[in-house]
Amino acid sequence: MNTQSLYILVVEDQQNIAQNIAEYMENKGHVLDFATQGEQGFKLALANHYDVVILDLNLPVMSGLEVCTQLRLQASHHVPIIMLTARDSIEDKISGFTTGADDYLTKPFSLEELEVRCLALSRRHLLQTNHILTFDKLVIDRKKQLVTREEKPLELHTMGYRILTILAEAFPQVVSRSTLSQKLWGDEPTESDALRSHIYQLRNTLDKPFDYPMIKTLHGIGFVLDVKK
Incomplete structure (x- = not known):
């Protein structure tokens, strides 16, 4: 990475x-x-x-x-x-x-x-x-809650934006599934597939249309932003 x-x-x-x-x-x-x-x-x-x-x-x-x-x-x-x-x-x-x-x-x-x-x-x-976080051509404006990649606005749902922000703020460290769930839902129980579903939707918007995926899964460990530059 x-x-x-x-x-x-x-x-x-x-x-x-x-x-x-x-x-x-x-x-x-x-x-x-x-x-x-x-x-x-x-x-x-x-x-x-x-x-x-x-x-x-x-x-x-x-x-x-x-x-x-x-x-x-x-x-x-x-x-x-x-x-x-x-x-x-x-x-x-x-x-x-x-x-x-x-x-x-x-x-x-x-x-x-x-x-x-x-x-x-x-x-x-x-x-x-700084309220603006930049990773390669990904820009997160935390003040306006806007995300762009290669200068194209990304339409993220609230949960997708929160997940991306958590990973960005932790970069370059890995965020475990349990930590991510805790930050998203606190101690409230949630369905086991809920996080997987939100990650899938986020990837469709953040990664699928572009040259390389930025959300990297480390199996058995968690998730991390993968930045090429």
């Missing part, structure tokens, strides 16, 4: 870690900037609109905590920050979140997990700041 390309700032003074992140992320199509000390990273984060800043805690010149604190005080927009550190105590995590970090990942870490967290944080930030 392809995901969107992110513009990421990595503030890390250990060259081998920065290089590993660079190789993995750039192979996934993301664009990266780098800083090796805190003040440099702070200036870059102020000057550019990054989707995510990966910020080490132990940095020369200006610590990661100080960078985070100053960004929250001085940046004109919210800068999504993942703190990357070898410190894994509860006190360290509390310090990170208290200064304004959005997420926290301890070393050693999985590069795959780092990417997933970056994607999730970027998506969460987008959902908080």
Whole structure:
């Protein structure tokens, strides 16, 4: 499954870690900037609109905590920050979140997990700041409750729109059948075929007339938006 390309700032003074992140992320199509000390990273984060800043805690010149604190005080927009550190105590995590970090990942870490967290944080930030969600040529205007694909308006029933919005807001994560049912109907019981029927109708409108299907079923797991670009 392809995901969107992110513009990421990595503030890390250990060259081998920065290089590993660079190789993995750039192979996934993301664009990266780098800083090796805190003040440099702070200036870059102020000057550019990054989707995510990966910020080490132990940095020369200006610590990661100080960078985070100053960004929250001085940046004109919210800068999504993942703190990357070898410190894994509860006190360290509390310090990170208290200064304004959005997420926290301890070393050693999985590069795959780092990417997933970056994607999730970027998506969460987008959902908080923008009522228009774009996936390839699919556009969801949550304010007007309008959906278009390849600039063609889609006539979705209320339930189809709700299902599509739930999948879009969760992207790139998979939404299980039980989670989807819970969000649609709460604790009210519904017929076992109801969800299948709504998904079928949504696919007829969203997928059938176009080049590729965007609703992907992961059997035994759930549903996810499949975005080619």
